[in-house]
Amino acid sequence: MNLAFHGTAAADGRPRLPGSLHVNRRLDRWLRLLPNGVVVLTPGKVELGQGILTALAQIAAEELEVALSRIRVQAASTPESPDEAVTSGSLSVQESGMAVRHACAEARGIFLGVVAQRSGVSRDDIAVRNGDFVAPDGRVLGSYWSLANSDLLAVEATPEVAARPASARRIAGTSAPRLDLPEKVFGAPRFIHDLRFPGMLHARMVRPVARGARLLAVRDGALPGGASVFRDGSVLAVVAAEEYHAEAAAARVAARAEWEQRDTLPEDGALEAWLRDAAAERSVVAERAAETPEAVHRIARTFFRPFVTHGSIGTSCAIAQWDGETVRVWSHSQGIYNLRSDLAKALRMPAEDILIQHVEGAGCYGHNGADDVALDAALVARAHPGVPVRVLWSRAEELGWGPMSPAMLVDVAAEADAQGTLLRWDQHVTSNGHSGRPGRGQHPTLLAASMIAEAFPVPLSINPALAGGGGAQRNAVPQYRVPALRVGMSQLSVMPMRSSALRGLGALINVWAIESVMDEMAAAVGEDPLAHRLRHLDDARARDVLSRAAAMAGWAGREAREGFGMGLAVARYKGTGAWCAAVAEIEARERIFCRRLWLATDVGEVINPDGTLNQIEGGAIQATSMCLLEAVRHDARNVTSDSWETYPILRFPEVPRVQAEIIARPEAPPLGAGECSMGPVIAAIANAIADALSVRVSHWPFTPDNIAKALP
Numbered sequence: 001m002n003l004a005f006h007g008t009a010a011a012d013g014r015p016r017l018p019g020s021l022h023v024n025r026r027l028d029r030w031l032r033l034l035p036n037g038v039v040v041l042t043p044g045k046v047e048l049g050q051g052i053l054t055a056l057a058q059i060a061a062e063e064l065e066v067a068l069s070r071i072r073v074q075a076a077s078t079p080e081s082p083d084e085a086v087t088s089g090s091l092s093v094q095e096s097g098m099a100v101r102h103a104c105a106e107a108r109g110i111f112l113g114v115v116a117q118r119s120g121v122s123r124d125d126i127a128v129r130n131g132d133f134v135a136p137d138g139r140v141l142g143s144y145w146s147l148a149n150s151d152l153l154a155v156e157a158t159p160e161v162a163a164r165p166a167s168a169r170r171i172a173g174t175s176a177p178r179l180d181l182p183e184k185v186f187g188a189p190r191f192i193h194d195l196r197f198p199g200m201l202h203a204r205m206v207r208p209v210a211r212g213a214r215l216l217a218v219r220d221g222a223l224p225g226g227a228s229v230f231r232d233g234s235v236l237a238v239v240a241a242e243e244y245h246a247e248a249a250a251a252r253v254a255a256r257a258e259w260e261q262r263d264t265l266p267e268d269g270a271l272e273a274w275l276r277d278a279a280a281e282r283s284v285v286a287e288r289a290a291e292t293p294e295a296v297h298r299i300a301r302t303f304f305r306p307f308v309t310h311g312s313i314g315t316s317c318a319i320a321q322w323d324g325e326t327v328r329v330w331s332h333s334q335g336i337y338n339l340r341s342d343l344a345k346a347l348r349m350p351a352e353d354i355l356i357q358h359v360e361g362a363g364c365y366g367h368n369g370a371d372d373v374a375l376d377a378a379l380v381a382r383a384h385p386g387v388p389v390r391v392l393w394s395r396a397e398e399l400g401w402g403p404m405s406p407a408m409l410v411d412v413a414a415e416a417d418a419q420g421t422l423l424r425w426d427q428h429v430t431s432n433g434h435s436g437r438p439g440r441g442q443h444p445t446l447l448a449a450s451m452i453a454e455a456f457p458v459p460l461s462i463n464p465a466l467a468g469g470g471g472a473q474r475n476a477v478p479q480y481r482v483p484a485l486r487v488g489m490s491q492l493s494v495m496p497m498r499s500s501a502l503r504g505l506g507a508l509i510n511v512w513a514i515e516s517v518m519d520e521m522a523a524a525v526g527e528d529p530l531a532h533r534l535r536h537l538d539d540a541r542a543r544d545v546l547s548r549a550a551a552m553a554g555w556a557g558r559e560a561r562e563g564f565g566m567g568l569a570v571a572r573y574k575g576t577g578a579w580c581a582a583v584a585e586i587e588a589r590e591r592i593f594c595r596r597l598w599l600a601t602d603v604g605e606v607i608n609p610d611g612t613l614n615q616i617e618g619g620a621i622q623a624t625s626m627c628l629l630e631a632v633r634h635d636a637r638n639v640t641s642d643s644w645e646t647y648p649i650l651r652f653p654e655v656p657r658v659q660a661e662i663i664a665r666p667e668a669p670p671l672g673a674g675e676c677s678m679g680p681v682i683a684a685i686a687n688a689i690a691d692a693l694s695v696r697v698s699h700w701p702f703t704p705d706n707i708a709k710a711l712p
Contacts (some may be wrong), residue, residue: 024082049363090672195520314362332361338439433461434471511679567687625650
């Protein structure tokens with residue numbers, strides 16, 4: 001496909017440009033060509049361990065027709081990088097990759113035009129060979145590097161640009177070594193946790209004893225290493241020249257702090273009832289009416305998921321330094337411009353006076369404490385002008401104070417005829433909003449903003465519209481053929497714990513609920529679960545991944561084994577993204593272990609196959625951990641699961657064997673791979689449990705206690 005972008009007008013009246021290029025239209029915002037033979041790529045998306053910078057480099061090298069080794073990808077910063085909002089939602093290749101493809105294709109065309117004009121050789125006859133422009137007779141007519149200082153890219157992109165056809169691609173579409181891995185493997189200081197600046201101070205936060213507690217007083221007393229106390233309202237910290245002194249001082253100050261506290265959380269055991277009774281705004285997500293015959297089979301189920309958190313292996317960290325009226329922040333935020341917006345609100349200063357440099361941190365695939373700790377560092381640094389201040393969260397802070405993925409209820413009622421053909425489907429989702437990211441509302445969403453002396457209210461998290469990917473309602477609309485449909489949502493009007501995005505959002509429970517009911521309906525009519533799904537699927541690409549995964553797992557020839565079970569599931573992520581099908585094999589012992597996973601995916605064009613498979617496998621393993629083990633525990637005042645002992649995650653000996661395959665579609669638009677495997681894996685594990693134990697699990701996580709709740 002010769003990819004051309006033609007000038008249809010967008011809602012803003014300007015000709016439509018692909019991805020993030022539409023709102024960042026200057027070519028020189030995306031790339032620079034240097035006389036030394038290097039291309040500097042400056043995207044606004046950030047590396048979270050997903051390999052996106054490598055994929056973007058491959059796209060740029062392909063379109064410019066230069067070796068991948070010539071590409072240098074610059075970490076995002078304000079204001080040097082284009083504003084690409086947040087690196088999230090499995091959208092980076094679609095938004096940033098297609099912007100880079102178009103910008104580089106246009107840059108190649110601009111330079112070709114100049115060389116053709118100067119040489120008199122038709123541009124159609126000029127070849128580009130690793131940056132050199134070569135005539136048919138072999139003469140080198142010029143190069144990118146010889147024209148690098150000519151400001152040719154100081155222009156806006158235009159819509160009429162043709163990228164290289166899929167058949168001509170040699171770099172994009174092949175596996176390339178990750179650009180970020182060598183430094184990580186050999187221990188170079190690439191992470192924000194590794195940064196050290198001359199004269200840097202270390203701060204540790206002292207958290208309240210309860211949610212919403214108000215700091216009354218801090219008793220005086222000596223602190224180790226000459227550490228000092230910082231206070232702004234109920235924001236409390238200690239600052240020291242040495243990190244170990246800050247750690248010790250924080251423990252002492254915590255014992256000296258007096259708080260006014262009260263109950264603000266539902267009790268752990270009462271969370272499901274609380275979700276049912278809490279005030280909420282109801283809405284219709286999707287609805288269609290149809291005349292249907294009387295149902296013979298009816299299945300009604302409720303699925304419950306508690307609060308879940310990210311469990312990032314590395315804890316959140318930030319460094320800030322105030323110099324006069326300007327503050328500079330080093331952060332592993334997923335959205336540096338969004339963070340800058342909320343910092344400006346919280347600090348009550350112009351956004352232009354805040355400079356943010358992205359530095360990689362531990363991957364989280366969602367909204368963890370990275371943005372919160374940036375405000376912590378900025379507040380403390382403001383009291384120590386001219387000196388860099390580093391704040392590192394503890395494990396207890398990371399597990400207990402970062403934004404949580406909200407607790408959810410999903411009610412499903414499905415009806416079918418005597419053969420199991422679906423007639424009606426009713427699904428209702430109850431949840432807080434799934435997006436409390438910075439920069440999107442009137443008030444800052446950052447943790448300390450609600451605790452400073454001049455505090456801001458805590459905004460309710462939101463659910464994006466379904467057309468924008470949705471939140472709680474993500475993947476709540478079944479992909480199967482059903483004449484009568486109603487999908488509703490209750491978005492809670494109260495938020496006991498800050499909720500925000502975690503990998504997959506509401507898709508995880510919605511896919512689990514839908515696929516569990518589909519499995520149960522197949523069992524009710526004695527039909528194979530694979531056949532039942534295939535005859536209800538009109539989407540050919542969904543059918544393809546489902547059939548491929550089943551074949552990989554030997555589904556047709558599977559044999560019953562005591563204590564083992566197999567289950568399958570399929571979904572198209574967000575209804576608009578990548579397709580993925582999963583088959584899971586579990587073993588039921590003292591608890592459930594997932595032993596094997598087979599995954600088939602369709603992500604359209606694949607930029608880096610190895611990187612894509614890494615994302616699919618990583619999502620599958622994280623999903624296994626989440627559904628088998630993970631739940632935030634809390635009492636009426638605070639989170640109690642603030643250690644690895646109380647918030648367990650999957651350990652290496654428990655990781656399933658994963659076999660993943662990609663259905664190649666190089667002519668199709670690219671789709672993100674980071675989250676598509678998670679919902680199907682959770683659903684397949686649940687269905688495998690039912691196969692092994694004849695119990696339909698409906699409470700997350702799938703522990704022995706929660707499985708017992710489903711027993712008659």
